Amino acid sequence: MGSKHRIQITVNEEEYDLLVHPNKTLLDLLRYDLGLTGTKEGCDEGDCGACTVIVDGKVVTACLVLAVEADGATITTIEGLHKGDALHPIQQAFVDSGAVQCGFCTPGMILTTKALLDEIPNPSEEDIKHYLEGNLCRCTGYTKILDAVNIALQQIK
Amino acid sequence: MKRFDYIRPSNMNDAIAALRENDNPYLLAGGTDLLIGMKTNTVRPKCIIDLKSIPYIDAIEYDSGFKIGALTTVRDIEVSPLIQQKIPALSVAAGTLGSIQIRNRATIGGNLCHGSPAADMAAILLAMNCEVNIAADNGERTIALDRFFTGPNSTVLGNDEVLSEIIIPKEIEQFKGVYLKHGPRKAMDIGIVNIAVLLDADVNSGLCNRIMIALGAVAPTPIRAKKAEELLNGKSLKPELIQKAAEMASNEAKPITDFRASADYRKDLVKSLVAEGIRQILEPNRD
Numbered sequence: 001m002g003s004k005h006r007i008q009i010t011v012n013e014e015e016y017d018l019l020v021h022p023n024k025t026l027l028d029l030l031r032y033d034l035g036l037t038g039t040k041e042g043c044d045e046g047d048c049g050a051c052t053v054i055v056d057g058k059v060v061t062a063c064l065v066l067a068v069e070a071d072g073a074t075i076t077t078i079e080g081l082h083k084g085d086a087l088h089p090i091q092q093a094f095v096d097s098g099a100v101q102c103g104f105c106t107p108g109m110i111l112t113t114k115a116l117l118d119e120i121p122n123p124s125e126e127d128i129k130h131y132l133e134g135n136l137c138r139c140t141g142y143t144k145i146l147d148a149v150n151i152a153l154q155q156i157k
Numbered sequence: 158m159k160r161f162d163y164i165r166p167s168n169m170n171d172a173i174a175a176l177r178e179n180d181n182p183y184l185l186a187g188g189t190d191l192l193i194g195m196k197t198n199t200v201r202p203k204c205i206i207d208l209k210s211i212p213y214i215d216a217i218e219y220d221s222g223f224k225i226g227a228l229t230t231v232r233d234i235e236v237s238p239l240i241q242q243k244i245p246a247l248s249v250a251a252g253t254l255g256s257i258q259i260r261n262r263a264t265i266g267g268n269l270c271h272g273s274p275a276a277d278m279a280a281i282l283l284a285m286n287c288e289v290n291i292a293a294d295n296g297e298r299t300i301a302l303d304r305f306f307t308g309p310n311s312t313v314l315g316n317d318e319v320l321s322e323i324i325i326p327k328e329i330e331q332f333k334g335v336y337l338k339h340g341p342r343k344a345m346d347i348g349i350v351n352i353a354v355l356l357d358a359d360v361n362s363g364l365c366n367r368i369m370i371a372l373g374a375v376a377p378t379p380i381r382a383k384k385a386e387e388l389l390n391g392k393s394l395k396p397e398l399i400q401k402a403a404e405m406a407s408n409e410a411k412p413i414t415d416f417r418a419s420a421d422y423r424k425d426l427v428k429s430l431v432a433e434g435i436r437q438i439l440e441p442n443r444d
Contacts, residue, residue: 002160022163058261064192133344134256
């Protein structure tokens with residue numbers, strides 16, 4: 001029972017052809033099989049957002065996606081956000097505004113911010129808070145994270 | 158998670174056949190309830206049947222009334238311009254479920270079939286007098302949503318049946334609605350009490366033509382507060398009558414005490430929130 005399935009996925013613009021057991025989550029695939037440890041395991045039940053990745057253009061919690069479900073999908077993890085040496089504007093904004101303390105929530109926060117700014121070009125404060133609801137931070141109290149989002153918003157305009 | 162077989166049928170007939178032919182099979186839609194159940198060993202499937210490759214059940218159709226495929230994501234319902242325009246209370250309810258990450262995966266069908274009395278899609282759809290289509294081996298059957306739920310996490314779905322579509326009657330578009338979900342947070346919570354009110358009233362005279370009131374998380378299933386509705390249908394919505402109906406709705410609720418709230422608190426909440434819901438519809442600009 002539970003024999004492996006072949007899946008083809010594109011992660012950060014690289015194509016992978018893999019054999020996986022059905023009971024492996026996308027989170028474990030990314031971290032253990034592909035070595036992309038920027039995506040973090042917080043709660044493993046979709047409640048904290050630390051494992052947020054972008055799958056086919058939408059933010060999801062990778063802990064609640066089976067790797068086999070992602071066959072054929074295009075995935076962006078935090079590692080795929082910048083090209084070359086320069087940080088993505090959102091990453092730079094998080095650095096500049098002091099929104100990174102322990103850093104554990106940061107990859108998920110940044111990817112959700114990216115999805116927000118892609119989807120809602122001119123978000124209100126309420127829009128931003130509503131969009132980021134699924135990403136928890138135990139360190140910062142969120143204020144500087146919201147500052148970072150606003151800075152990134154100005155940069156990207 | 159324990160090991161299981163994984164099947165991804167490309168059509169509904171194959172999905173139903175897979176349900177019959179496999180041992181302890183579970184259907185997978187968005188996975189936001191199922192995977193948690195598997196990780197905590199609350200459920201132990203030997204076989205997972207992924208519904209996401211079945212055509213024609215993941216979109217919102219409109220043709221004199223909405224037909225929503227069971228695999229439509231809650232996020233798609235939340236942001237649908239047509240739903241926001243014609244039956245906005247459904248979009249509001251959808252937006253209260255989990256987080257954006259969850260809503261991008263969770264499906265309207267999965268939310269109903271998981272059968273929690275607190276399901277965010279259940280109360281609002283119950284108030285909307287929906288019907289659901291269920292695919293079975295010998296064809297399709299249609300039942301009213303208020304006959305769908307049989308108990309906590311229990312529905313009328315047979316072992317080889319798949320919920321395929323949710324049908325919302327066109328007349329709902331002439332109602333104004335609210336969805337109130339009470340809990341300690343604005344997001345990422347299961348409601349302590351959920352209230353859905355749909356009202357067709359003459360706002361000037363306060364005459365109620367028809368009202369539907371559905372309650373979530375206060376009974377073994379989501380329920381309609383039908384006695385409260387009877388008090389109000391065809392009547393003038395004076396504050397004392399609204400209060401009386403709210404008390405009646407509270408009496409119709411049969412909540413339990415759990416770690417989220419006591420039964421008494423839930424009954425109190427039903428009373429205040431039903432009244433509040435009706436007031437919000439009658440006076441939308443009141444602060």
